[in-house]
Each structure stands twice: as C-alpha cells, then as structure tokens.
Amino acid sequence: MTPSGQQWYVVQTHPHAEGKAVVHLRRQGFEVYLPRYAKRRRHARRVEVMASPLFPRYLFVAIDLIHQRWRVIRSTVGVANLVCSGDEPAPIAGDVISRLKRREDSKGCVQLDLAPRFSAGDVVRVVDGAFSDCLGLFESMNDDERVLVLLDLLGRKVRVTMSMDTIEAA
Structure with missing residues (x-):
C-alpha cells in the first residue's frame, strides 16, 4: 500500500x-x-x-x-x-x-540472480565467436559471467573460457 x-x-x-x-x-x-x-x-x-x-x-x-x-x-x-x-x-x-x-543498484537497475542455467556435464552449443556451432560440455561459471566449456577440438578436450551469452543448450 x-x-x-x-x-x-x-x-x-x-x-x-x-x-x-x-x-x-x-x-x-x-x-x-x-x-x-x-x-x-x-x-x-x-x-x-x-x-x-x-x-x-x-x-x-x-x-x-x-x-x-x-x-x-x-x-x-x-x-x-x-x-x-x-x-x-x-x-x-x-x-x-x-x-x-x-534489489535496484545505484543506476536504478534491478539486480538479477546470476545462477548458471547449466549444470556441470550438460552439453552446450557455442553460438557466437571463433568456435561457433561447436558442441562442448559445460564445466562451471565464474563470478564475472564467464563460463568454462570443454570443447573437442582436433581429437583433444580443450578447456575454453567464454561469455555466458555465447552458449545455449544443445
């Protein structure tokens, strides 16, 4: 009221x-x-x-x-x-x-919870950048909205750090 x-x-x-x-x-x-x-x-x-x-x-x-x-x-x-x-x-x-x-910050924007949308081991697809259309396994998310993804490149598993908005569920 x-x-x-x-x-x-x-x-x-x-x-x-x-x-x-x-x-x-x-x-x-x-x-x-x-x-x-x-x-x-x-x-x-x-x-x-x-x-x-x-x-x-x-x-x-x-x-x-x-x-x-x-x-x-x-x-x-x-x-x-x-x-x-x-x-x-x-x-x-x-x-x-x-x-x-x-929940608003100093700029008047509501702060959202940044819980990861994926859990460890989920298959994800890269939708932007140099690895676009590659499939990988979600590993984890760090504090600044960057994620660790295991990509299969040239027969090897390579750990790549990228932005959260560059991946989606596969």
Whole structure:
C-alpha cells in the first residue's frame, strides 16, 4: 500500500512503448514504476549494456480507486490495457514493488540472480565467436559471467573460457 490509500496495479503497454506510457501517465498525475535490468546486447562484435524493461510491455501504476480517475489510464498514449479482474483493476501484492526497489543498484537497475542455467556435464552449443556451432560440455561459471566449456577440438578436450551469452543448450 502506498501513501493516501493507493495500491499498485499492472498496466499493459503497446510493444516497445513502456517509456512513452510512463511519460504520459506521470503527466496525468499517476505514480509509475517501470523496473529495468542491465541487459547485455551483442551487435557488430560489440557488447553494449543497456537498461531494458524487466517485464516487457508491463509497468506498475499506483492508483487510489476512490479519489483518482483511473479509467483514463486505458486511453493513455502507449497504454494497451489495465489488467483487471472483472470491471475493477486487479491489485498486486503490496510488497512486490518494495522488494523490486530493494534489489535496484545505484543506476536504478534491478539486480538479477546470476545462477548458471547449466549444470556441470550438460552439453552446450557455442553460438557466437571463433568456435561457433561447436558442441562442448559445460564445466562451471565464474563470478564475472564467464563460463568454462570443454570443447573437442582436433581429437583433444580443450578447456575454453567464454561469455555466458555465447552458449545455449544443445
């Protein structure tokens, strides 16, 4: 529950229009929260880190259903719909927003758990780089999102360190 009887609700936006919806909802006086995370994007052999929506096409808005004209949210630029249960907006659990905000870093990005997607011995395929399309065995992951993979090259097992985003399940 936020101050003055407001509760948090979920708004669905049009594709790639989260930022536009935030601007227009704030202009109408609503408190809005768009959680973001640091996304690594590979393009033209460069890796960029950019803030991307944690829940693409969704954001949160605090509404006092009694005192605010909440129905205008549906016709706001960038908004596709307000998630409802019947005719009324469906509130989310009160601590969801506070738990997300507690996980934010100094740049406002939610810190995600970096648990490895693979366990030791899983067969993986390299999808980028010099060893593209090679199969290997996942060994482990170190602290800075680098993984150790055993590749079979020229009849020998070779341990290679690479970025986590360059492998996928085979």
